[in-house]
Amino acid sequence: MKSVVICGSRRFEKEIRKFGRDLRKLGVVTYEPILNKDTKINELSPNLKRFAFLGLTHHHFSFIRKADVVYIFNKGGYLGVSTTMELGVAEGLGKPVYAYSDEDPESARVVLYDEIIKTPKELAKRLK
Template sequence: MPERPEIVCICGSTRFVDEMAEANRDLTFAGAIVLAPGVFLRVEDRGADASITPEQKAALDELHLHKIDLADRVLVVNPGGYVGDSTSREIAYARATGKPVTFTHPG
């Protein structure tokens, strides 16, 4: 049986939806299994209802931590070096569980 592909969890601000999609595509073509946010909250300019309840936000945050648990490593999509509060928590969680963390824009 062939070796299992690497599993990569994408983290980052949902304002970077296009950059996350690009990272997802690149990783997928490279043969990785990609886990990424399933809901993008900052979609006002795309015509969708961007409002969610605090309970839904908490559930999404918890679900994303489980995605990090499944991953072999985390890729933070951070154009311009931006890392917000939620992403900072995800990075801290990943590091606390021993997951390697890389960034699209180091520094």
């Protein structure tokens, strides 16, 4: 079975965690974003704050490199800045990209989705 990295916004944290759990139950190796909500990160000195965000960003980029495919959890078509960057990294690496929704108002992102897949079961089946 192939591996998948999930990319998505903190606003979907509960749904992303459930999607990831369900994939793992189906035997899929799954990498999930950290989705940091600790506001104390903003209290760091500018230099430390920069390195904290650099670490979080590159940590998820490493998951994208490791995974066989990328899944964009974009419920309602929403993609934030970080997920848009992750989509670009995935495309640059030639990774297949699956997404939850094609309702995105940005056509330049939608054309990068290889397929729309709504459920962990559908995705696991596609990965076989």
